[in-house]
Amino acid sequence: MSKTSTIKSRASGKATLASVAARAGVSAMTASRALNQPKRVSDAVRARVGLAVAELGYVPNRAARALASAQSNVIVVLVPSLSNAVFTAVLEGIEDAIGSGNYQLLIGNTRYSDAEEEKLLGIYLQSNPDGILLSSLSQSARVTRMLAASNVPLVSMMDLGSAPGQLSVGFSQFDAGRAMTRYLIDKGHTRIGFIGAQLDERTLRRADGYRKAMGEAGLLDARLELMVGEPSTIALGAQLVERMLAQAPDCDAVFCCNDDLAHGAIYHCQRRGIKVPEQLAVCGFNDLPASAWMTPSVTTIATPRYRIGFEAASLLLAVIKGEAPPAAQIDLGFTLMARESA
Amino acid sequence: MSKTSTIKSRASGKATLASVAARAGVSAMTASRALNQPKRVSDAVRARVGLAVAELGYVPNRAARALASAQSNVIVVLVPSLSNAVFTAVLEGIEDAIGSGNYQLLIGNTRYSDAEEEKLLGIYLQSNPDGILLSSLSQSARVTRMLAASNVPLVSMMDLGSAPGQLSVGFSQFDAGRAMTRYLIDKGHTRIGFIGAQLDERTLRRADGYRKAMGEAGLLDARLELMVGEPSTIALGAQLVERMLAQAPDCDAVFCCNDDLAHGAIYHCQRRGIKVPEQLAVCGFNDLPASAWMTPSVTTIATPRYRIGFEAASLLLAVIKGEAPPAAQIDLGFTLMARESA
DNA sequence: CTGAAAGCGCTTACAG
């Protein structure tokens, strides 16, 4: 009754399941059941335990639960950026899919860095996650090894995998890059430049798609490619369109690997007096909100980022529950938004 | 030697500290020391334990550590939005301040909802966080109660608190709202509208600053205010400037409570043939990247969001370590960026 | 529907 803490107690002083059980006049394990499997307990017990919880202000200790049950209820999400609206939309989709569950999301911002990804994964794996959501198909050898050793269910987002067992939700970055390039070719452009930044996996595949389409049309020319490792920003887009025009003065269209770059390119053209699309067609990728509103409005590829997050998390949840996934690859497609800029 | 699991073992099968210790030929607590306080252990032991860790692929179990040490190494961050670039910058500042520590960030997106904030906090408190970072000064009564009961160190971000013990890092939203309004008044505008959306704490304080300045100049007029609860978007900005012009046709300047709204307002004016700033001056708040690049470039308030996150996390870390905070309120200020649109 | 006992994998406080 009197929970007198004797000398040198390591107890936290907070209410515990044991104290709740004592107050409700049941055993700890019945109290546990009342909270976690309420239907397996009599109405009276459920009520008394509920009352004790409220009176004591009991907050379950997740660490203890995780340790005893070997289940963390943690899901790890690794994204390469938070300043990119694409990935915050993915995160919102994930949050909505996880929804009302008692899951805890561990969100890691790798900043397009392998070292950072390794560091974050190393820390997060200590929590014994139930599942992992990754924003890429491949990663550093160390990360691959850590992932394999952990044996935690994994779903890749954004692009589509090819390995048989690899679960992925997204769309073909390659096909999208090719589709946009074909669109420009069909519009009569022949000197189509490609501007790529960051040079992450997705950008490289879009570039591959661009090359494929250019090659098929017999228009391929290495001088039309401008690839830099810096992060995409509006300022960089402005800078790169200038460089593109310098290295290929006859360039009549520019395919930017994302909308930030395209916006910067268009703003720059406006200031420079270059008419878009008359003198230079410009298109982007991702369909950020501003693309529909700018003057000229921006031709781009709309990507199902929210749905990618939602479906990837749903798939992961299913796998965690031991259900068979409906398919290893879920292709959510993309939509070419033909607007004024190209 | 042979770790034969007998019938019905609940062990995870993964390497444990005990197995590492056995392999290194030391006790578990010495192995623990070798990992957590390497200097308190002989070189030979440190090397043997390190080797055993590598050979066994040992990953520490965070739940067990948290339970035994009553220290979670978890820091909770609650932001109202992830699609708002302001808060993702705050998060990056926090991440950088937490830096190399073994901390785990629990990022909660409350979506400007009290109910969501309660739900997330309820889940996160189960992890016994070492500290909490909040993006507001006040919250629902339930959240306030949960926070108080938890007794976890807390730092508020974005605005400045007034309560003596309340730790906060940010700038005065009120002063910033007033400063921008005065700027417009000094430019000769007399019919200055205020467009506010979301109506969160910060927007309301900026509106208070606007009213203060308008009142001081004898220009206050309720018909110049347009406040809606919807989330801020470019589309909403376009819509609201139209409504503002309908309800106050003589309006000669519009102060939008953030840049998204201002961008939408400007895009809309361009399409409608309303000259900015000649016919209508438009200004925003936050200085998003596009504001410097658009035509016209956008007059706005630059806010130290990255630094807010960085300093708030640094302050929290200091408090967690038991250090006395240098000051309860850290004012990081703001900068009015006078550009072309107003 | 309910409970006594053991155990999850670590760290603490003490001792030497």
Place this chain on the structure above:
DNA sequence: CTGAAAGCGCTTACAG
């Protein structure tokens, strides 16, 4: 510099 024992707060597997 190193270790034997106890304990953190839960849940599991079994029994009734």
